[in-house]
Amino acid sequence: xxxxxxxxxxxxxxxxxxxxxxxxxxxxxxxxxxxxxxxxxxxxxxxxxxxxxxxxxxxxxxxxxxxxxxxxxxxxxxxxxxxxxxxxxxxxxxxxxxxxxxxxxxxxxxxxxxxxxxxxxxxxxxxxxxxxxxxxxxxxxxxxxxxxxxxxxxxxxxxxxxxxxxxxxxxxxxxxxxxxxxxxxxxxxxxxxxxxxxxxxxxxxxxxxxxxxxxxxxxxxxxxxxxxxxxxxxxxxxxxxxxxxxxxxxxxxxxxxxxxxxxxxxxxxxxxxxxxxxxxxxxx
Ligand code: F3S
Numbered sequence: 001x002x003x004x005x006x007x008x009x010x011x012x013x014x015x016x017x018x019x020x021x022x023x024x025x026x027x028x029x030x031x032x033x034x035x036x037x038x039x040x041x042x043x044x045x046x047x048x049x050x051x052x053x054x055x056x057x058x059x060x061x062x063x064x065x066x067x068x069x070x071x072x073x074x075x076x077x078x079x080x081x082x083x084x085x086x087x088x089x090x091x092x093x094x095x096x097x098x099x100x101x102x103x104x105x106x107x108x109x110x111x112x113x114x115x116x117x118x119x120x121x122x123x124x125x126x127x128x129x130x131x132x133x134x135x136x137x138x139x140x141x142x143x144x145x146x147x148x149x150x151x152x153x154x155x156x157x158x159x160x161x162x163x164x165x166x167x168x169x170x171x172x173x174x175x176x177x178x179x180x181x182x183x184x185x186x187x188x189x190x191x192x193x194x195x196x197x198x199x200x201x202x203x204x205x206x207x208x209x210x211x212x213x214x215x216x217x218x219x220x221x222x223x224x225x226x227x228x229x230x231x232x233x234x235x236x237x238x239x240x241x242x243x244x245x246x247x248x249x250x251x252x253x254x255x256x257x258x259x260x261x262x263x264x265x266x267x268x269x270x271x272x273x274x275x276x277x278x279x280x281x282x283x284x
Contacts, residue, residue, distance in 0.1 A: 003280050004211060006203045008260035009272050012196035015040050015097025015265050018075040022095045025066055025070055026052050030092045031068040036082070037127060039074050039096075040266035041219035044244070060085065064172040070094055076127045077101040079134015100194045101128060107190060108135040116188065117154070119143055119180070121173050122165025126223060129165050145172075146179050159186045166194040167224040167265075168203070169231075196265065197224060204228050204262040208235035212256035215248065216241050217275055218264030225264030233260070245274045253279055 011019070018039055025033050026049075033054045038046045046056065057063050063071065063085060070092040073082070077097035086093045095106075111118050117139045122129040124142035133140050140151065154160070162180060164173050170193055177189050208214045214236045218225025220243060233239040238256065242248050253259050259279050263272050 001194055001209070002258040003276065004207050004260045005260070005272065006065060006200070006207055006260070008200040008203050009217070009261065009263040010265070010267045010269055012200075012265040013195070014075040014100060014194075017098070018072075018096035019045065020052060021094060022072055024049070025094055026054065029070045029094070030068075033072065034066065034069060035062065035074055036078060037074055037076070039072070041222035041225075041264070042266045042268060043219065043230055044271070045266075047269060049200040050274070059208070064089070066091055073097055075101065077105060078127075079131050082131075083133060097131075098166070098194075100166055100248070101131070104132050104166070104192050105135040107161070107163055107192070108132060111188070112137045112284065114159075114161075116161040117141065117161045119160055119162045120165065121162060121176050122168050123223065126165060126167075126275050128167070132163070132165070142219045143176060146176055149179050149183070151178070154185065156184065160188070162187060162189045163192045164190075166192060167197045167227070168193055169227055170198055198264070200224075200262065201228060201231055204260075205231050205235055207260035207262065208232035211258040211260040212238060213238040213240070213253045213258075214260045214262070215239075215253070215275060215279070216262055216264070217243070217267050217271060219243060219266055222266050224266045225267070228264055232260075236260070242275070244271055245278055248257075248275065248278070 022039050034057050036057050038056050071086050072094045075098040108118055118136050119130055119141045121143055123144055214232045216229045216232055229241045240252055
């Protein structure tokens, strides 16, 4: 009986850094401490932070009501107007935006200066994309699928720069870029998909193709976990999406000879270890 845990499962560099910054502020920061949205898509971690006094702001209206304290920007990042708002209110700002996302914010500004319209390949409702868009001009477009390309309001003569949401699926990104290229625009393509995601997806796919059952751990609203799940399910029909050990039906992995485990970027190591230990014990 074999249990394979993906080496790339769990917190990526950017999320780990953001969570550490919140714990650092709990110790040393100016109180009260707020995060702009939950710091990660993990209810357990958010609850622990809440118990330590960190409050989650759910909207810009929540932010506007604040009179004092520290506001932490999470790894997804936010648009320029939110930085301006925090500063205008005289609040302390701790920027935990992942440096890879920050790089895209910079690209937006640079490319607009060069006169290029930026096309973001991603989900326009995802907070990271909302933030990225908030650094571009009003001509910025967000495209999620090849289908959308036909109705785009882009002139043939326009210069474009294509970037990607960091957690976007690489193959889909490639397909959309290819379709753009065929339309004959003057295009600069910058693949801003984060390696952490790519590596996690490639490893998950490889493991899923080798095992009889696959477990994907992550928050329900985590888009990168959902993508992992889709990738694994293509390779392995017995793929299970769980948030914690409690969601795992022991029967589901009882009669298989090999199990693979991976987890989304916001899943703490502790939860991965719990699932690993449990599955392994069941085997013995
Ligand atoms: Fe950053 Fe990549 Fe994670 S962009 S937040 S290290 S998935």
